[in-house]
Amino acid sequence: MTTTEKPASPYQVVGTRPVRPDGVDKVTGRAEYGADIKLPGMLYGRVLRSPHAHAVIKRVDVSRALAHPGVFAVVTTADFPVLGNNPVPTIRGPIPERWTREALIADGKALYKGHAIAAVAASDPHVAEDALGLIDVEYEVLPPVLSIDQAISPAAPLLHDPAITADIKGLFDPIDGRQTNIARKLEIRFGDVEQGFADSDVVIEREFSTASAHQGYIEPHNATAFWNKDGLLTVWTSTQGAFGVRDALAGVLKVPVAKLKVVPMEIGGGFGGKIPVYLEPLAAVLSRKSGRPVQITMSRAEVFEATGPTSATQMRVKMGAKRDGTLIAGEVHLAYEAGGYPGAPVPGAARSALAPYNMPHHYVEGFEVVVNKPKVAAYRAPGAPQAEFAVESVVDELAEMLKMDPVEFRLQNASKQGVRRSEGVPHGSVGTQQVLQAARDSAHYRSEMHGDKIGRGVATGYWGNGGNESAAYASVNADGTVSLVTGSVDIGGQRAALAMQFAETLGIPYDTIKSTVGDTDSIGYTSNTGGSRTTFATGWAVIEAAYDIRAQLIARAAKIWDVEPEKVTYEAGVLREEGGQTMTFKEIARKLAGSGGSIQGRAAVKPTGTGAAVATHICDVHVDTDTGKVTVTRYTAVQDVGTAIHPSYVEGQIQGGAAQGIGMALNEGYVYRPDGSMANASYLDYRMPVANDLPPIDVILVEVPNPGHPYGVRGVGEVPIVPPLAAVANAIYDAIGVRVRHLPASPAFILEELERLKK
């Protein structure tokens, strides 16, 4: 069931639900994913990975593998350009350039089980697999560092040589004169938090932890590369951003971007995890060495062990309130595992943690800690679900102590436009209050529950959303249809959502727009599909491209009518001469060739004005206290989605995000053995919720238009994963009185907690 709270729409196309353009291709199996590419003479690559979580690599001898029949090339780190310690920027801060290579293929040291050591290209995948066994590697196994506690203990071995990062301020800075595995520390301070706690009537402090969870996209990573003799490298890959892959390849291979072409294939899920490159540079160098195209596809175990899940975390939250329910102070301590190399999503977590609420005193401190696990990657609102789990659990407990309805308590403290959020910057347009009101007034929240061991929880989440660069190009066809090209990989419906904004702007029907995704040679620079930015920022680009066309149409109509352009207007798909004749878009399209040639629109934008996203989820559970199994019986997600361009896609994003969050709450988590190997690297053992694990997820769309976008778009894709962790945990408490402070709340964990309660 979906409820939309929405006034009469001023739009013709925006807000409708046309059929998705990629649907038929996908259901008929004709959509081309990366692994569908087949090229003449193509070889198959496989990657040798470290069996040890922490080891010195003393020797790699590939000679037996190279001599194996059917093997065409073997690469090790020695086949890549030597990179030094100079800092290069990343989204989470500068790192030594050498790590861009070492994270791809180990050099001297393996930092996690699964770290790539070498790669082979052979005539078929089985030969390649066989050849991996012929690569002789001599390891000196080191004790693995597998938790934050272990990592920060003075006895812990250091993963990285301090000399490498010595010149990069803020990265592995010594603490009290001692080198540690703490990569970075971040602090956000606002007001005086100690004074705040002193002024509070109630103060709670709690500790939390979460396990690593994987994005769990269905399609494994893949890359196909052909590096021709003239130095032109073409890469086909399922990625969230072809230009991001191009940038990464240019950096690690030291090739100018004009020599690179990245072709984004259809993508079977990403959720942030298909932003980094893993296989592309290996396939590229194998191709250069073999002179043939090379394709590598990961197994599911490789996806788990060698790509980036989200961080495991340890958190502590202290919050204080007045007896009247006014929040006064919040202190959040976040320690996030980064895996083998820095890059944990601490900044996003820190900025989001307290953002749903107003309170005069904040302090957030975040640590990024390296451990012998795969380097983490972005995962939908990176970092925020964990932090919000901690904060929203404490908020729930405060409401209970204050004997307030948990939604009313939140509403009383809800953040609003103009009031400062954590960093000290005032909130822009933010729908926290409207969302909480809609949750409070929802049929679900007003319903009564009946039965035993049942409970209801609510939680709110915040995510800032992104802007960044986008390009669009559109050409008008003689029959009045339009070809629209953007650089935004379509994961969640971008082709439709962009065509709709374009059609709306020109006042022409949606189904006259053919919306496609260009490769890096055929469209201007466009940042990743991620950060909930695409419908917003690439939307801006297509609107600007439509403006560009509109201006040219007016000029052309003036030429055709032989009047001044100032006398011509364009509205709702019709050109109109002041007090005179008219011409529809379709009519003038037919006349373009005969009046000077066709018309194209183009735009490259980097918009600010991204609107923040807020969601409140309501979750009902039943807990089987014999087995420890928690069943979600009813679930409603309420979210400020700005203007919903294509409501079905928006609902899909929300339902998908909620399902993933419920998975992190109840089942999903990396399980490590003491040697640092993963005990559940398969979909049989790593338990994601499937359709029959979940009830239908109801969605309430609250549309608070973002004033920073012509149609009021705000990003919708990430925030729905933020509230479920705490909503489920709070519901479990409501059902059985167990305050869940570690996730996943698996049946075993629930049973242990119930045992603990009995004592």
Place this chain on the structure above:
Amino acid sequence: MTTTEKPASPYQVVGTRPVRPDGVDKVTGRAEYGADIKLPGMLYGRVLRSPHAHAVIKRVDVSRALAHPGVFAVVTTADFPVLGNNPVPTIRGPIPERWTREALIADGKALYKGHAIAAVAASDPHVAEDALGLIDVEYEVLPPVLSIDQAISPAAPLLHDPAITADIKGLFDPIDGRQTNIARKLEIRFGDVEQGFADSDVVIEREFSTASAHQGYIEPHNATAFWNKDGLLTVWTSTQGAFGVRDALAGVLKVPVAKLKVVPMEIGGGFGGKIPVYLEPLAAVLSRKSGRPVQITMSRAEVFEATGPTSATQMRVKMGAKRDGTLIAGEVHLAYEAGGYPGAPVPGAARSALAPYNMPHHYVEGFEVVVNKPKVAAYRAPGAPQAEFAVESVVDELAEMLKMDPVEFRLQNASKQGVRRSEGVPHGSVGTQQVLQAARDSAHYRSEMHGDKIGRGVATGYWGNGGNESAAYASVNADGTVSLVTGSVDIGGQRAALAMQFAETLGIPYDTIKSTVGDTDSIGYTSNTGGSRTTFATGWAVIEAAYDIRAQLIARAAKIWDVEPEKVTYEAGVLREEGGQTMTFKEIARKLAGSGGSIQGRAAVKPTGTGAAVATHICDVHVDTDTGKVTVTRYTAVQDVGTAIHPSYVEGQIQGGAAQGIGMALNEGYVYRPDGSMANASYLDYRMPVANDLPPIDVILVEVPNPGHPYGVRGVGEVPIVPPLAAVANAIYDAIGVRVRHLPASPAFILEELERLKK
């Protein structure tokens, strides 16, 4: 040897000879031609073709073929939309719409041996081939019409039902009340030609004929199609124009262009012959019926028998001159075979025939005649080589009679700007005089010949060149490189020639431009690569796109420097603040993302101002009078090429055109049996000149810039095929006294003529 007559260049990039961007791909076998496409589940198609040149198709029964294991679909004309007699425009005039289908797949009547009757899609090409034998076709064989004489005789059967064309004026109009096989008649009249002949001191009238010749591209026609359940049809094909294929498919399949995507693959030669569609609609409908991708590739015999060669012709030329060498009058009668359907290149032939010369009185009459042979297609300067063969043979004979040097005689009468050409329109910029002067002054022409049975001939040719629609899109990368997309299929070096004009306009290095060819979804409408238009018209488009970028760079620099845009100039790749700071293209490229986003340029143009092309060729031959074999011993092509953007490509065009013209002069010609079957449908029997048949072809580039283009470009690709026919014929006369008035002048023909001389 190549000689360039050229002043010091004002250009940095234009006129240089950078390495071609597609070279490595092609020599390493990595370039992707149409037949290289392999799609999952792809079927292979084969076409059943009529064994009769003229026959009524009484019945087609595909049931046995359909039942054959491995056959997935069979199509006949019944699977295509029914089209009526309404006129649709073509480049040579309107035709009944039904013929767009019937030319692809016969309906009721087969009009030439090779006419498609049905097509099969099967799991492999051999199964498809076998299945063709299981299609039962009942024919009523009609007498074939195989020559112009036959076609116009009152006893000839009519190929087409007059009722079909009754409503299309100018098409099969009755002559003296009688229906004929003459499809169209064209007349160009200027002055009073009878008065002109009366005023002449010398008048010659001669008859000529030529055989059909094929373009002889190495790569056979191919098409791969996938028509998905949602109605989206994608076609991959080696074509001279993806948008032309899209238009043709939209017309014959009645599908809106927004449902069509045509991907132009690399192309192994076209010369005009890869403008029409043959296989694409068949593959498309086979795909729709089978639900699978379908690929069809022609055999060489199919290329000869079922695609369009140039017209066989019968011509008569009468010219008169004063004793002082002044041309007074010219009368040209052209009869061109069209094949089974109208479309012979009479207009171009008629316009070119007398265009090299000034003379006060002209009359050109042209007839298009249908015969039971494959429908002709464009072939490099379509129609002009034949017409100019006739005219230039007569001009040679006139010069001889007047005892004038043949070049001086031509020079005395050379056309020039502002003087009217045949149609009565004054010539624009035309380099006839400069070309003839360069030929006269050339080392070749001034050299003496020594030996027996040797001779020298010269001839001049004219071609008008085309303009039409082109689009370009370019995006600036952060490292200062640029991605440039156009819609012009690259046959003769367009990627380089366009990148060079773009680089010149922005004052940046050529090798920073990555120039690619877009498909119909990714770039604006662009007409075919043909008519010598691409370097000219798409050149205009890339220049306009560069202007678009330049304007935005100036605005951006002003923003970065915080000055008025009027204070900023851009020249030679450098932005300059009036009396202040500077910034190179590369420097500002790096700053774009941080100052509002990247920059793109776009343009769609339809330029006029195409410059005409003129060439004079000098040919030395030796004739073996025992065998009749003619050997070209030295050959020089002199041509006004406007500004040569990339001189090596220009020379390549000229050398290739000359080689094809020599082939038409000496060896190439369709040989028909009385039943209308082709006796030489293979490269063993259809004798094209190969490298060791020809001497090196020297090129003299005369650069008379075209004032209708910013860099003076004029089309260069077609005119070089025009002079060789007469140049060779005139050389043979000079060697052995035989006036060759039929081509090809094969050894057998030469021996016969020698026999005739003896009598």
